[in-house]
Amino acid sequence: MTYEDLGYNSTLDQYRNEQGLNTLEVGRVISEHKERYIVKTPTHEFDAELIGNLRYTAESRYDFPAVGDWVAFMQYDESKALIHAIFPRRSIIERRAAGKASKVQIIATNVDFGLIVQAVDRDFNVNRLERYLTICNTAKVEPIIVLNKIDLINKPELSTILNTIKQRIKEVKIITVSNKPAGYSQLEELIEAGKTYCLLGSSGVGKSTIINALSGKEEMKTGEISSAVHKGKHTTSHRELISLPNGGIVIDNPGMREVGITDKSDGLEITFDAILEHSQNCKYQNCTHTHEKGCAVIEAVENGEIDQKSYTNFLKMIREKAHFEATALERKKKDKDLGKMIKQVKKQKKNHKH
Structure with a gap:
């Protein structure tokens, strides 16, 4: 190495x-x-x-x-x-820390590709895909969608899922993998020496199994399959960077229940570029795209140019971003006030001594 x-x-x-x-x-x-x-x-x-x-x-x-x-x-x-x-970071994949409105959690740094893993049997959710895409786009990291466990559904079901993604998400590479022999060959071909790949996804989608397949050995423990929920019990408890035999590097993550959006807006603009494009034609510059007359975005949703569910997801994330910004500003103010108070106390103690 x-x-x-x-x-x-x-x-x-x-x-x-x-x-x-x-x-x-x-x-x-x-x-x-x-x-x-x-x-x-x-x-x-x-x-x-x-x-x-x-x-x-x-x-x-x-x-x-x-x-x-x-x-x-x-x-x-x-x-x-x-x-x-x-050293300075080339990229930072981050999310809003679970349960902490204004705190950021760094998932990984210096990443080239974000592998967004979803299991097609139970976990599949396009709204969540758009969230992970936003996190990748914010970090300027190239996203790749990895649909796992395709051996658990039939071809028409897989075709429906692929069409659902393509209707809402354009120009993002989609790879399908399974536990069948040669089921990971498509993904293995993508891995380049010296490049860093970060696995993103919920618990039980098979991230650890993918790492084991790419590395050719049991790097990560995978729990036995639970027959009740059809998932491998989640075993990754912390982030870890693993070197692959061909020189690629992969970062595994604990599964994320929440994929919270931070205050950076460019990721949202890239993910929902169709909405951004239509918003250029809105009557008002500060249009919120929720109720205004002359809103080109609402018009595009009504005539089917923008997917209704994607629009709803966009609005939800915009609200989250605004909430994050507000609470972060509030915290900054509190920290500033606390700093002032500490300085005052120190000054008083000093004066008291003299």
Whole structure:
């Protein structure tokens, strides 16, 4: 294995030289757990943590390493290391943290392709596909839809599902896979050396099985199939980066119950480009596309140019985005007020001493 197999490139090397990080080793974060990280090089894996200065100056989640990050570190024991710097990220796949209205959860960084996995037997849901597409488009990561477990349905059912997707989602590659022999060949052909692929999807859609098939060995445990819900019991509990035999890199994720949208709008605009296109012809510039007379989007929905369900899903995500923005601003204000209060208390204590 080489650094290039792990995704290292000339841009990262240039940054390393410019920042004077040549005396430190370079590695990629392959898993994280409560501010402890496993950092991989072509020959070793290190149990790493941040140096104090990095930890104390961190202002947000973005200042901490995430799975997929490149870091400069110093080894201090046989398998232990201290992280001194995080390299700039090429892409960040993120979502609104489950249950926390204004917090962001980083799913993975430096990703080239998002593999959106859905099982065709039970999990299939176009609304959710559009959510994952929005997350990928926001991160400027190329999405690929992977329909899994196609051996569990018949050809007409699969044809219906493919048509449903194509009606609402244009120009996104769709791959079908199954547990049958050679069922993953289509996907294997896509994997390029040095590129990073992030698996996205709910619990039980077969992400771990896909990783095992691509790697040719049991990298991830897969639970036995539950006859009641027809799904493998979900076993992935944290994010993990795995090197594939052909030099590709894949990141597995715990299944997501919620796919919350953050405050970045460009992902929505790419996913729902037909709506954006029609909105150029709206009578009012600040049209909300919900009730206005002269709204070109509503007109397009009524005459069948825009899919009704896709339009409804778009409005739902726009509301979420607005809510996220409002709560994030509120939190910022609270944090600012708290900061002012702490400064005041410190000042009073100082004056009190004198």
